[in-house]
Amino acid sequence: MNQPLAGTEPLIDVHAHFYHAGAGRSDWAEVNAARFRAGDRIGITYHVASVLGSYGFSSPTYFPSPEDVGIGNDAMLDIAARERRRVRMYVTVNPNFTAHAIAEIERCADRGAIGVKLLASRRADDPLLDPIAELAGARGLPLLHHIWQHRRREWPSQEISDGADLTRLAVRHPGTTFILAHIAGGGDYAHTVAALADVQNIVADLSGSGVDRGMLDEALATLGPRRLLWACDITMETGLAKLRALEVIGLPPEALADIRWKNATRIFPAGAFPNALAGQPALQAAHR
Amino acid sequence: MYTDVSAFVGPYPFRHLPHPEPRLLVRVLEREKLDGAWVGHLPSAFYRDPAAGNTELLALLDPHRDVLHPVPVVRPDWPGWEKELRRAHDAGAPAIRAYPAQWGLAPQDVAMREVAIAAGELGMALLLTVRFEDMRQRHPMDVSGDLSAAAIRALARAGNDVRLVISAAGREMIEEVHWGLTPAEQSRVFWDISWIWGPPEDHLAKLFRTIGARRFIFGTQWPLRLTQNPTANLELLPDDQRGARLADARDVCKAASRIDD
Numbered sequence: 001m002n003q004p005l006a007g008t009e010p011l012i013d014v015h016a017h018f019y020h021a022g023a024g025r026s027d028w029a030e031v032n033a034a035r036f037r038a039g040d041r042i043g044i045t046y047h048v049a050s051v052l053g054s055y056g057f058s059s060p061t062y063f064p065s066p067e068d069v070g071i072g073n074d075a076m077l078d079i080a081a082r083e084r085r086r087v088r089m090y091v092t093v094n095p096n097f098t099a100h101a102i103a104e105i106e107r108c109a110d111r112g113a114i115g116v117k118l119l120a121s122r123r124a125d126d127p128l129l130d131p132i133a134e135l136a137g138a139r140g141l142p143l144l145h146h147i148w149q150h151r152r153r154e155w156p157s158q159e160i161s162d163g164a165d166l167t168r169l170a171v172r173h174p175g176t177t178f179i180l181a182h183i184a185g186g187g188d189y190a191h192t193v194a195a196l197a198d199v200q201n202i203v204a205d206l207s208g209s210g211v212d213r214g215m216l217d218e219a220l221a222t223l224g225p226r227r228l229l230w231a232c233d234i235t236m237e238t239g240l241a242k243l244r245a246l247e248v249i250g251l252p253p254e255a256l257a258d259i260r261w262k263n264a265t266r267i268f269p270a271g272a273f274p275n276a277l278a279g280q281p282a283l284q285a286a287h288r
Numbered sequence: 289m290y291t292d293v294s295a296f297v298g299p300y301p302f303r304h305l306p307h308p309e310p311r312l313l314v315r316v317l318e319r320e321k322l323d324g325a326w327v328g329h330l331p332s333a334f335y336r337d338p339a340a341g342n343t344e345l346l347a348l349l350d351p352h353r354d355v356l357h358p359v360p361v362v363r364p365d366w367p368g369w370e371k372e373l374r375r376a377h378d379a380g381a382p383a384i385r386a387y388p389a390q391w392g393l394a395p396q397d398v399a400m401r402e403v404a405i406a407a408g409e410l411g412m413a414l415l416l417t418v419r420f421e422d423m424r425q426r427h428p429m430d431v432s433g434d435l436s437a438a439a440i441r442a443l444a445r446a447g448n449d450v451r452l453v454i455s456a457a458g459r460e461m462i463e464e465v466h467w468g469l470t471p472a473e474q475s476r477v478f479w480d481i482s483w484i485w486g487p488p489e490d491h492l493a494k495l496f497r498t499i500g501a502r503r504f505i506f507g508t509q510w511p512l513r514l515t516q517n518p519t520a521n522l523e524l525l526p527d528d529q530r531g532a533r534l535a536d537a538r539d540v541c542k543a544a545s546r547i548d549d
Binding site: 005031032034035037038041042148149150152186187188189190209210211212213214217234235236237238240241242244245248 | 303304305306319421422424425428485486487488489490510511512513514516517519520521523524526
């Protein structure tokens with residue numbers, strides 16, 4: 001068997017998505033299979049993934065109806081159960097439906113969800129997010145928040161938030177870990193990196209279609225390797241390219257391991273990634 | 289080994305780029321196992337008169353001409369553009385660059401058509417850039433917008449000798465142009481793969497299946513983007529496309545085929 005393109009050390013993609021029969025596209029299973037195919041080729045140990053309702057088929061992707069949220073989470077629970085070896089899940093919620101969101105977090109966390117996914121249904125600093133952030137913190141679940149890097153105006157189809165918006169929520173919930181989504185996913189990452197600098201309970205994932213030179217250097221210089229998480233979102237080639245760029249930058253092996261997987265084992269619930277910890281006895285002991 | 293057809297040197301007006309110098313590009317090509325690059329002068333895209341930028345480009349590349357091949361800018365609505373075109377040809381350029389979106393030229397602009405034909409008659413390709421950055425991150429002063437598919441179609445229809453290299457297009461634009469052209473017109477257009485998505489959406493594989501890998505060419509947009517990205521994309525192709533070969537830069541046009549002579 002060929003060596004994985006990104007090497008054999010553990011690798012955790014903390015921002016992935018899967019589709020399902022209700023997602024309104026006939027090729028949904030093919031796209032899911034492509035993620036596994038590319039993941040195996042890259043050498044991804046775990047895909048930490050969410051399903052975003054019906055992806056716009058019966059309610060908008062970024063404003064999913066409670067019914068679609070539930071259907072999507074059920075689909076994600078099924079995938080995570082079926083692919084236990086390599087898939088973990090976020091429970092997706094819409095904070096406009098507070099009671100439903102809280103119930104979904106409890107229901108899915110009881111069945112193995114290891115994080116909470118928030119889209120762009122409500123601005124990140126809105127008080128409606130407080131009970132969700134509080135519950136996530138109480139259950140030890142990191143909260144992955146969809147972000148537009150530097151929000152300069154409203155954009156259609158989503159109520160976008162930027163790094164500065166997320167910091168206001170994070171400051172109110174110091175016991176919760178927030179993952180700022182895809183610093184390479186559109187918008188001005190330089191604004192985001194600066195906004196997060198002093199708010200230590202926010203970490204950033206590196207996913208997104210952007211592969212701007214200078215972005216990784218800025219993120220490393222300001223946030224450091226302990227606050228960055230490797231991820232792909234919907235462009236896995238950019239994930240592989242960023243890994244290689246991190247190697248070229250000349251990070252020490254320990255810092256690269258932090259970004260690849262160790263930071264994920266620190267912020268997600270203990271025991272979430274046994275395959276990553278296998279063969280890493282010192283870290284496993286420390287984690288316990 | 290591929291040639292990177294869409295590299296630049298020089299700074300970008302809207303964000304800092306680390307070390308956009310030719311000597312670094314040479315090292316990057318070696319590291320990435322690329323055999324050379326067609327190189328534009330990034331600041332010239334934003335000059336009104338690109339002539340001075342062309343002079344600077346030729347001087348910057350002069351010590352590295354074994355691997356870095358100049359692609360000067362020719363602005364066809366500026367007086368004396370024919371002299372700049374001839375200068376590019378005489379300098380051994382495989383192609384010229386033009387930026388109709390930055391110059392405010394309409395998709396069917398007559399001057400753009402003229403320069404595409406004139407470059408083709410000299411055996412050179414016309415290299416067009418769809419975008420430098422994602423629309424969502426642009427500086428408030430960067431209001432040109434993306435190059436349109438209509439502009440590309442108009443130039444592909446301009447004449448038999450026209451050869452276009454389009455940098456930084458995505459799947460939708462490529463399909464809109466390709467299937468809006470006759471087979472003869474399609475054969476005049478090459479697309480770099482710098483902005484095409486890989487898995488799980490697999491846009492690159494889908495385009496290879498429907499249009500054919502030989503219409504595509506290796507390009508990175510260095511120093512704006514990571515050179516590792518197009519290589520990663522090729523490595524992650526599904527099994528049925530794993531051995532696909534892109535077009536060779538030397539096959540784009542006569543001027544490119546003479547590079548190694």
